[in-house]
Amino acid sequence: MSTVSASxxxxxxxxxxxxxLAVASLRLAKDLAGGAALWCVxxxxxHARHLAVEFVHPVLVGARAVPAVAVDLDAGCAxxxxxTRPGDVVVLLGPGTDEHLADIASRCPAWGVRCLWLAxxxxxxxxxxxxxxxVADADDSAPYDGTVVRSLHVLWELVHVAxxxxxxxxxxxxxxxxxxxxxxxxxxxxxxxxxxxxxxxTAHVRIGGTISQVDVTLVGPVAVADLLLVHxxxxxxxxxxxxxxx
Amino acid sequence: xxxxxxGFLYPFLGGAAVDETALVDDLAxxxxxxxxxxxxxxxxxxxxxxxxxxxxxxxxxxxxxxxxRALVAGNGGSAADAAGFAALLREPPWGEPMGSLCLxxxxxxxxxxxxxxxxxxxxxRQVGAHGKxxxxxxxxxxxxRSENILVALATARRGGLVxxxxxxxxxxxxxxxxxxxxVIIVRSDSVHRIQETQEAVLFEVWARAQRRxxxxxx
Numbered sequence: 450m451s452t453v454s455a456s457x458x459x460x461x462x463x464x465x466x467x468x469x470l471a472v473a474s475l476r477l478a479k480d481l482a483g484g485a486a487l488w489c490v491x492x493x494x495x496h497a498r499h500l501a502v503e504f505v506h507p508v509l510v511g512a513r514a515v516p517a518v519a520v521d522l523d524a525g526c527a528x529x530x531x532x533t534r535p536g537d538v539v540v541l542l543g544p545g546t547d548e549h550l551a552d553i554a555s556r557c558p559a560w561g562v563r564c565l566w567l568a569x570x571x572x573x574x575x576x577x578x579x580x581x582x583x584v585a586d587a588d589d590s591a592p593y594d595g596t597v598v599r600s601l602h603v604l605w606e607l608v609h610v611a612x613x614x615x616x617x618x619x620x621x622x623x624x625x626x627x628x629x630x631x632x633x634x635x636x637x638x639x640x641x642x643x644x645x646x647x648x649x650x651t652a653h654v655r656i657g658g659t660i661s662q663v664d665v666t667l668v669g670p671v672a673v674a675d676l677l678l679v680h681x682x683x684x685x686x687x688x689x690x691x692x693x694x695x
Numbered sequence: 696x697x698x699x700x701x702g703f704l705y706p707f708l709g710g711a712a713v714d715e716t717a718l719v720d721d722l723a724x725x726x727x728x729x730x731x732x733x734x735x736x737x738x739x740x741x742x743x744x745x746x747x748x749x750x751x752x753x754x755x756x757x758x759x760x761x762x763x764r765a766l767v768a769g770n771g772g773s774a775a776d777a778a779g780f781a782a783l784l785r786e787p788p789w790g791e792p793m794g795s796l797c798l799x800x801x802x803x804x805x806x807x808x809x810x811x812x813x814x815x816x817x818x819x820r821q822v823g824a825h826g827k828x829x830x831x832x833x834x835x836x837x838x839x840r841s842e843n844i845l846v847a848l849a850t851a852r853r854g855g856l857v858x859x860x861x862x863x864x865x866x867x868x869x870x871x872x873x874x875x876x877x878v879i880i881v882r883s884d885s886v887h888r889i890q891e892t893q894e895a896v897l898f899e900v901w902a903r904a905q906r907r908x909x910x911x912x913x
Contacts, residue, residue, distance in 0.1 A: 461727040461728060461730060461731040462727060463723035463724055463726060463727040464727070467723050467726035467727050467730070468719075468723040470722075470723070470726055471719045471720075471722035471723035471725075471726060472719055474722055475715065475718060475719055475722065493779065493782070494778075495775040495776070495778035495779045495782065495800075496775065496779070498774075498775045498778075499772050499775035499776070502771055502772055502775070503772065506771065508772075508886040508887070589788040589789075590788060590898065592779065593779060593780070593782075593783045593788075593894065593897075593898045593901075594894060594895050594898040594899075595733070595737070595891040595892060595893075595894035595895035595898070598776065598890060598891050598894050599729070599730065599733050599887075599891040602729075602887040602890070602891060603725075603726050603729050603730075605887075606725070606729065606887065607722045607725060607726060610721075610722060610725060611718070611722065614718055
């Protein structure tokens with residue numbers, strides 16, 4: 450039986466995607482060690498299931514089991530919105546052009562979950578995903594020829610190497626890891642409308658996983674699942690939707 | 696778990712603090728190293744199993760020509776890979792679609808069988824229900840010794856199906872006793888690297904089958 454080893458590469462220099470994956474793996478290891486659950490979503494549902502089973506039931510006897518769930522793209526937003534807890538991590542595995550993955554990524558700040566996007570082929574639009582790692586340069590054969598499977602294996606392996614280095618009681622997430630608005634440099638938060646009463650000028654909005662009342666008079670009528678930029682209890686603007694599926 | 700694999704790189708660390716830059720560099724180098732190992736295993740496997748790859752591709756192409764379907768089975772991560780291969784066959788990025796059925800994708804059927812008759816029969820009962828002469832059973836097992844896979848192979852052969860087994864070292868037993876028509880063995884001590892290579896093998900079998908189908912139709 451093999452072990453998770455960080456055997457230094459001989460002759461192979463890391464790609465940019467592998468360097469990004471290394472950074473993301475360390476971040477993921479810290480979050481998981483701090484009690485986060487891992488939520489896996491993929492343009493190819495079987496890859497989401499494969500990623501989840503690696504973490505829940507490691508092939509290496511004695512490796513730490515981590516709570517991980519595969520979520521079908523069809524159920525994506527409804528499942529993640531209701532079942533994640535703030536501080537959890539969503540891993541998206543698929544092309545950056547997948548508008549359903551982009552929709553989920555755009556809502557992660559509202560749910561208070563970190564978003565790691567393993568991009569296959571194209572990178573996602575700027576600003577989506579807290580971490581983006583390109584794991585394949587094209588998306589025609591990569592989902593089937595072992596390239597994507599290798600990327601999810603390596604993610605698991607790097608996380609477990611990081612676990613070893615972090616020790617039994619790693620530091621919890623630090624304050625400077627709070628989400629910032631992806632579309633402006635202001636301190637506005639991304640919020641998702643949870644319920645709205647027409648004509649009231651207010652709506653209940655989920656921000657960082659917590660629902661609070663927000664003044665929406667500046668943005669006009671809002672509907673459930675709309676994404677808003679919120680600052681000091683006031684909605685300053687709307688976030689352009691990535692896809693209709695919510 | 697190996698706790699000493701990278702420890703030599705950080706002799707100054709007492710475990711209280713971690714030099715994150717060095718750790719990230721090491722993780723990136725590790726990712727690159729695993730890619731190299733995986734690609735080397737793919738090459739050596741293709742070389743070592745050349746005739747079996749062609750045999751499996753011919754079997755798949757023959758089934759496609761005659762309207763047969765591919766039933767695909769595997770456990771755990773290999774169940775996910777089985778679903779991926781079934782998806783590749785029915786909705787390929789190029790070439791001709793082929794009928795396929797993943798036997799590891801419906802938890803209602805799997806739990807019904809596991810609960811009522813046991814896990815050793817979760818695939819075999821479905822092979823018995825769906826399989827017909829002209830169909831192909833494709834099994835994926837990193838060990839090559841999973842009981843439910845072995846029982847499924849036996850059921851398939853009794854039912855007149857052609858069988859293709861993608862395995863780890865345990866596939867030697869299948870070769871020795873002739874319980875599968877085509878056996879492609881991936882030899883590594885890493886389950887992860889075996890699984891990646893098995894998917895590469897399946898893609899190669901599919902690609903070679905596609906070339907055979909194109910040759911006939913052109």
